[in-house]
Amino acid sequence: MCRLTRQVLGASLALLAAMAALAAPVQAAEPIRLGFLTIKTGALAAPGKEMENGILLFLEENQQTLAGRKVELTSLDTTGTPAVSLTKTRELVERAKVHVIIGPLAAFEAYAIIQYVNDNKVPLISPSAAADDLTQRKATPYFVRAASTSSQPMHPFGTYAAKTLGYKRIATIADDFAFGHELVAGFHRTFEDAGGQVVQKLWPPLGTVDFGPYMGQLKKDVDAVFGGFAGIGGVRFAKAFQEYGLKGKVAYLAGQVAVDEALLRNMGDEVLGALSTAHYSAALQNPTNQRFVQAYRQKFGQDPGYYPEGAYVAGQMLKQVLTKLGGRIEDREAFLKALREVSVPDTPAGPLRLDKHGQPVQNIYLRKVERKDGRLQNTVVHTFENISQFYTYNEAEYLKAPPYGRDVPPCKHCQ
Numbered sequence: 001m002c003r004l005t006r007q008v009l010g011a012s013l014a015l016l017a018a019m020a021a022l023a024a025p026v027q028a029a030e031p032i033r034l035g036f037l038t039i040k041t042g043a044l045a046a047p048g049k050e051m052e053n054g055i056l057l058f059l060e061e062n063q064q065t066l067a068g069r070k071v072e073l074t075s076l077d078t079t080g081t082p083a084v085s086l087t088k089t090r091e092l093v094e095r096a097k098v099h100v101i102i103g104p105l106a107a108f109e110a111y112a113i114i115q116y117v118n119d120n121k122v123p124l125i126s127p128s129a130a131a132d133d134l135t136q137r138k139a140t141p142y143f144v145r146a147a148s149t150s151s152q153p154m155h156p157f158g159t160y161a162a163k164t165l166g167y168k169r170i171a172t173i174a175d176d177f178a179f180g181h182e183l184v185a186g187f188h189r190t191f192e193d194a195g196g197q198v199v200q201k202l203w204p205p206l207g208t209v210d211f212g213p214y215m216g217q218l219k220k221d222v223d224a225v226f227g228g229f230a231g232i233g234g235v236r237f238a239k240a241f242q243e244y245g246l247k248g249k250v251a252y253l254a255g256q257v258a259v260d261e262a263l264l265r266n267m268g269d270e271v272l273g274a275l276s277t278a279h280y281s282a283a284l285q286n287p288t289n290q291r292f293v294q295a296y297r298q299k300f301g302q303d304p305g306y307y308p309e310g311a312y313v314a315g316q317m318l319k320q321v322l323t324k325l326g327g328r329i330e331d332r333e334a335f336l337k338a339l340r341e342v343s344v345p346d347t348p349a350g351p352l353r354l355d356k357h358g359q360p361v362q363n364i365y366l367r368k369v370e371r372k373d374g375r376l377q378n379t380v381v382h383t384f385e386n387i388s389q390f391y392t393y394n395e396a397e398y399l400k401a402p403p404y405g406r407d408v409p410p411c412k413h414c415q
Contacts, residue, residue: 035092037103040077043207054311067327082112107131127310135359144358151186155391158190167223174228176203183228185404211240228255242270261305289348
């Protein structure tokens, strides 16, 4: 065989081999391992289950596949205790070998696990843990949020209560844990900056059953009572507010989840007219939300609220990043960079973009509890557009100040 013939034959064989390789089925990439931390037992079990519903609906709509790769979901119960939250985070990372975590639910849980997340460089998308400082003084490249901070919706609320509603004196009562502290602090700061006075702060423990002793302590010479509760506390307080004769005499202003859709279905006339602020309402009239609400009602038989919406949006964020990277979640540096650059124009709550700390800048909605078609809803009565976690304050000065807490700002007008 001549040399030229051998060369032609060799080239032909190489071409055939290449064509065969292209024609052969490509071995599928391993599944994306997604960890999910929520609360399934204890005082916050109801919102915890709702949060899980949000991610289940998102994955179902996407056929359990993102960027061409199957998604394996491992959902664990943190029980709403810091020590268990840390244990379950370890389990996801060290046993399940997850690529990314969505969760946890509560602010105090996020504070409990963040050092481990940092040490192990685990990407974490928070759908509801609103702990302010995790996107402020303790910001980390491994943590971003899909929802507002605790205080973010409260800032415009405090200003509105003083300047638009004309309230001068307000008493606050909220769950005695990180979320409640930060809710009250955000409202307190802006309400007093706008000329009002917070004249009383009460702190019932999370899970309080009988609000009677606290109702007896509430000042009667106030324009409004601000209530900051998570879970069943919102239902119990609203009923006590009516039973002790405050409804109709004193306005009720509610923190973002004290009248959440998950609670409204267990409430009645006692909560009609309550005002609240949040980044989401099931009553929002935009196409994405209308589709989301319809799908959620069809699957779960009820309206979505803060918790499932946050988990659903966390899924949207994850999908956008994976699509951009062609599914390459193993490239952690590229994944984290893309996660920081997320901008989702069509979440159920409206447009979302992240600031440099990983916190959404988004609309905050003033909502009023009304009855429509036989069910209670949070009707949107005003929109505060593009609200940053720093509100109208100078970011550098904000971050130099002490973080919000039980006694920050101090209650200068409490008696």
